[in-house]
Amino acid sequence: MGISAVIFDLDGTLLNTEQVTKDLLKEFLVGYGKVVDMEKENKRMGMIHHDAAIAIVKDYDLPITPQQYSQSIMPMYHQKWLKAKPLPGVNRLMKHLQNHGIPFALASNSVKKNVLVKVSSQKGWEEAFSVILGSDEVKSGKPSPDLFLEAASRMGVDASCCLVIEDSLVGIKAGKAAHMQVVAVPSIQTESDQYSIADYVIHSFLDFQPQLWGLPPFDDWVMKALPIDPIHFKGSYKNGFLEEVSDDDGASDIPGQAWGVYFGWVDCDSHERSKIVVSIRWDSNCGSFKRNIQACFINEYNEQICDQQIEVTLVGYIRGFQTQQNPLSDAQILDDDKSIAEVCLNSAAYSYNRCSPAKL
Template identity: 55%
Template sequence: MTQKDSAAGICKDYDLPLTPDQYIKEITPMYREKWLQAKPLPGANRLIKHLHKHGVPFALASNSLQEYIDAKISHQRGWKEYFSVILGSDQVKSGKPSPYLFEEAAKRMGVDAAQCLVIEDSLVGVRAANAAKMKVVAVPPHSEADCSSLADSVLHSLLEFQPELWGLPPFEDWVDNALPIEPIHVRGVSVTGSVCEVSENGTPALRDQVFGFYFGWAKVDVQKSFKVMVSIGWDHCSCISKRKFHICIIDGNNEHLSHHQIQLLLVGYLRGLNSKDITSMNVEVLEDYKSIASASLDLPMFLHHACEPLFPEASPEDSFCSDEKE
């Protein structure tokens, strides 16, 4: 929704003693504090830099107000300079799901709307792309699964995106079947055997778009860390869908992690998951991926992360450089 529509709906649903404008005035400072902590989705910076490097014009068209977009992206390095056009809903007649945002973005880039590809994470955005007669790839959170029926393609993660399928230059950053990624930190993981769940007391929940096969390090305590391969998916077997983690120690067995609270530092990506991967894993396939992950973690482009603090707020000594080989 646009901000005004959202504010009006919240005031009505919660019977707040405020007008929508009063609510916006009260809530906006809280939002601004949260924007400082916002992180790009996995693969977002990679795609932005790739398109910019190859001279492909691309726009940011959001239902947010232009003022808020500028504030949000000011915390993301290079974004303001990389986007050819940055457009808010207050600069067109109406926002998504109307087509005007996307049509105006195409016009300002000097391209035909029919030749544009939209990447969206919401149903309302997919509908806007459809209305503008643009192709659309959806990378939705779990709650926006309705995108599937309307998008030309649906991905679980931007790391799955293949530009060449859409007439764009292919990525060239894979290293021997492994993709270096911006580190993903996960804490508060409770381990029982190889099936793990993120505890409620850990860091805020991982974004839904953290999905697929990853590798990195698992830390049990200050003295012990292990090379691991991790699959992260969704378990739909119960009435309520839950995150499902499978963690495999690469050089050893999972007994070292069982019944511990562990922290993960994921630095590489192997591929996405399919439904069979989530329910079971062929042993040969698993060993192949463990072999790729093990070799990759010895390469400088992955290994240098081992000496970084596990979390930005961690002390310098709380790093993986104290790795104990087992």
């Protein structure tokens, strides 16, 4: 039986809410002389807030009740949520489904009022979903299947015909418990090897292939590449690699789900605007996990830009990586990548001043 509807998670799947709020707990705990335990927090990914609040107060031995914790920290979350952006390829997929008349729902472990705060800040999203559900509208949140089964019921679609797209293990377990097909887009790259219970694992929505699920294929590639919502970040170049320069709050401007070969434009003080190809991946070295950005300037001597701070605007995507085979080899920037990027960057579809792809 083919897929006739799609059900999305929200936080970390469609929106980078987890990226913009990742240091909030750290800031909160400082006032109590406590330090964040990231191993525990990663395991709480996808948990409903009520349960997380109880666990946090207990784990950090806070001298407050879970209710007081929530009352103190939720206003901080509301401020950050307004800064959340769609993750790479999200608007593209939602628009594609909309254009082909395929219903899609939102099923989040957040309570409904918080879901609506996040959704309403994205133009056109609230109207695009056939159903929007929060965990307070069902008996049990994820990993219970209740949210997904209720979403399918409200769309009038059999559960076996639904495709779930999730970023957390909690959500993936819920989708499988609902007897639905599940695609995982891990938001915690260090744990991506634990997502094998999903039917399919991708690094970002740019890797998603609708035809694998009996859905209409994308037809929006332009000159062997894909125009994307621009990704802006600052960095410094040295010996063939870019080191991202974070803002004062330490937050990254590159989404965690950015994997693959991209291209775009570079601005720096001593040069005119340059063209660049980058290969972005995550590497595990000596027990640490960090982003690795290989870079190659087109028609420029790379050494001339060495050690300068540069501003990068990525506007196109060429390919992902077949990570199961040879990730290091696969992530190398090829002559073919450079040729595709150069041709594309001479066209209007990938110009520096082009508008972002249309919102929903």
